Amino acid sequence: MLKNEEIYLKEIIEKYADMVYKLALTRTGTIENAEDVFQDVFIKFAEKMPEFENTEHEKAWFIRVTINFSKNLKNNNWNKKIVSLSENMIFSAQEETNVFSSVSELPKNYRTVIYLSYYEGYKVKEIAKILKKNENTIKTWLSRGRELLKEKLKGGFENE
Numbered sequence: 001m002l003k004n005e006e007i008y009l010k011e012i013i014e015k016y017a018d019m020v021y022k023l024a025l026t027r028t029g030t031i032e033n034a035e036d037v038f039q040d041v042f043i044k045f046a047e048k049m050p051e052f053e054n055t056e057h058e059k060a061w062f063i064r065v066t067i068n069f070s071k072n073l074k075n076n077n078w079n080k081k082i083v084s085l086s087e088n089m090i091f092s093a094q095e096e097t098n099v100f101s102s103v104s105e106l107p108k109n110y111r112t113v114i115y116l117s118y119y120e121g122y123k124v125k126e127i128a129k130i131l132k133k134n135e136n137t138i139k140t141w142l143s144r145g146r147e148l149l150k151e152k153l154k155g156g157f158e159n160e
Contacts (some may be wrong), residue, residue: 005049014040016062019120022061026104026115027070037069044069050082060130063116067131102152113138 017038024037044065052058103111116122116130124142128135 009042009046012045016059019059020062020066022100022119023066023112023115024070024153026111027067027108028073029104033070033073035072037066039060039110040069041065056126060126063120063130067112099153102149106145106148107142110148113141114145114149117142 005138020041021034021038024041025031025034028034028037043063045062050061052061103114103127105111106114112131113127116127117124124135127133128138131138
């Protein structure tokens with residue numbers, strides 16, 4: 001690998017590390033699996049070194065590849081026998097930890113669209129394109145996910 005490629009690869013990893021890791025954790029449910037997906041995503045990038053039209057295309061590529069590797073990992077027979085553990089991530093406030101934890105407990109489709117919408121700032125149309133789903137499906141998942149999240153968070157604060 002050339003020196004310029006190494007520098008470029010380091011920059012890309014620094015730029016997308018947090019997003020790839022959190023999305024992988026959201027999709028897989030365990031730190032170990034998220035780390036495996038994280039590694040696979042950046043190995044694939046290093047092998048392919050794809051060229052992107054713009055930064056949005058670049059970011060969408062990382063999201064799509066992370067989702068695909070997460071899906072492949074979850075479908076692996078070995079991983080079907082693993083029980084998900086509650087993971088602690090470092091956030092700036094306890095409230096953010098509670099919210100992320102609650103998002104992680106949602107059904108996979110809901111947690112993915114909520115993550116992409118609220119943590120990554122994507123609009124419904126963009127999420128639909130990334131996930132290759134109908135916009136109305138994304139709107140439904142967001143709505144249902146918000147309702148479930150609202151109930152989880154509301155219940156959590158009432159018990160404190």
